[in-house]
Amino acid sequence: MPSPLDLLTLPFMRTALVELALLAVAGGVLGVWIVLRRLAFFTHAVGSVAFPALVVSGPIGVSSQLAGLAAGLGYAAGVGSAGRTGRDASAATGLLLVASLALGVVLASDVVRAPAAVDLLLFGTLLGLDGADIASSAVAAALALAATLLVGRAWLAVAFDAAGARALRLPVQRLDAALLALVAAAAVAAVPAVGALLVTSLFIVPAAAARLITGSVGALFAASVGLAALQSLVGLYVAYAVDISPGPAIAVVGASLYACAALAGRSRGAAAQAPVTPVLDARGVAP
């Protein structure tokens, strides 16, 4: 069994840790909004839509960050305009998801001939990250925090009661567009590290687990970021110790933490509900 301290002493592990810490902030914070706004499917699709763009970015000489960002933002704009006209984009998203994966694989194997890139792009690599990958994750984390501090209050009101928020004259359309664009950009930034198919492991799983064990929005953010960091750290160590790819290892640890949270939430929910109900009933019928 290798020492956990290797994560700090080996340079490529230190880089991976920095990347994961940044993504834990971006994914943990934005994950709360994704879960509260039910954008999980959207987030998953962003990774897939970015995949063919990333495949061709190298051969055509475009920065992979920019190519992925363009694809992700383009998709977000499409979902945003569908939402404005009251249509549900989930069927189109499902179609796009399949088409993007297929297109990416075809491009990689038959057009640009980089089949090795498929594995890396779909499942990520934490050991071959460059400075631009770290920088884009840092920007994503900073934007997620800044936006939540600045826009969080309005986002929460819209998520809770959209019609009520429109009556309050909040700019609901622009707030929604900003959220979709931010989630898309951050998910694309996470693709090199955790892979197009596994971005959800950092952007949805920790927040969904935190949702089961917390009762306030503040606690939800703290638990979401904490769980994202914990599953990243444990996943990275497990991957190193048994020599497997870190992206899938982190996803498996995340799923396990979610299962634990579900069990904890269940017993906590049963305990919390018992004393509350009679008090409310007693007040409800009081004159």
Added chain:
Amino acid sequence: MSALVEAGGLAAGYGGRPAVHGVTFAAEAGHTVAVLGPNGGGKTTLFRALVGDLVPLAGSVRVTGRPAYLAQTERTRLDFPVSALDVATMGALARSPWWLPARRADRRAAAEALERVGLEVETHARFGALSGGQRQRVLLARALVQEARVMILDEPFGGVDPASGERMDAILGELRGERRAIVVATHDVAAARTFDRVLCLNGRQVAFGEPGTTLSRAVLEATYGSEIVVLEEDGGPVRAVAVQHHEH
């Protein structure tokens, strides 16, 4: 008299098709307006047009200031990790720029509003854990914090326990005294008689006016169609009983 809400020839609906049309009415300061109509008659559609959630397909709508809107309960999310105080504080978004954090004064106003609706004990209870009547009172507290001159309430008494209903009735009376305009969708024809005006909708405007002269047998039958049985008392239709259709 100054009208705080005015609609003229208003049509509103979804996907370009009007769910309700020909709506011309006004709600003046200090007036309550009851909106009557069957399910699917266009009450909620009209309200969504009044609060700016739907763009009118035809006609005009004018509302003074930012209206407070109490949607039907199922439209607000019960699984949300917010307390009654959090929800009431959202009303302060109407009073200061949305990009600034809630101020201490906002929280205080929210706590006072919860006290006014009789929920001071439940201030920190989770919104979704409250009873239907208590949730309506929390949303009413949010409207109070908003300091809206126009209040639009979509069936606020549906599924509400009697204590909550009485409390809300009393507060609506106070708000009327504060010269606000209050528009309420209801199924209760008898209660509508206590309002200043009634607006009857059934896909279109059937009638608008003072309840005494407006709520005739003909108007009620045109409004509800076969869904209603009108009972005559002393020469006028005092009671009307909606027939419940249960489709399984």
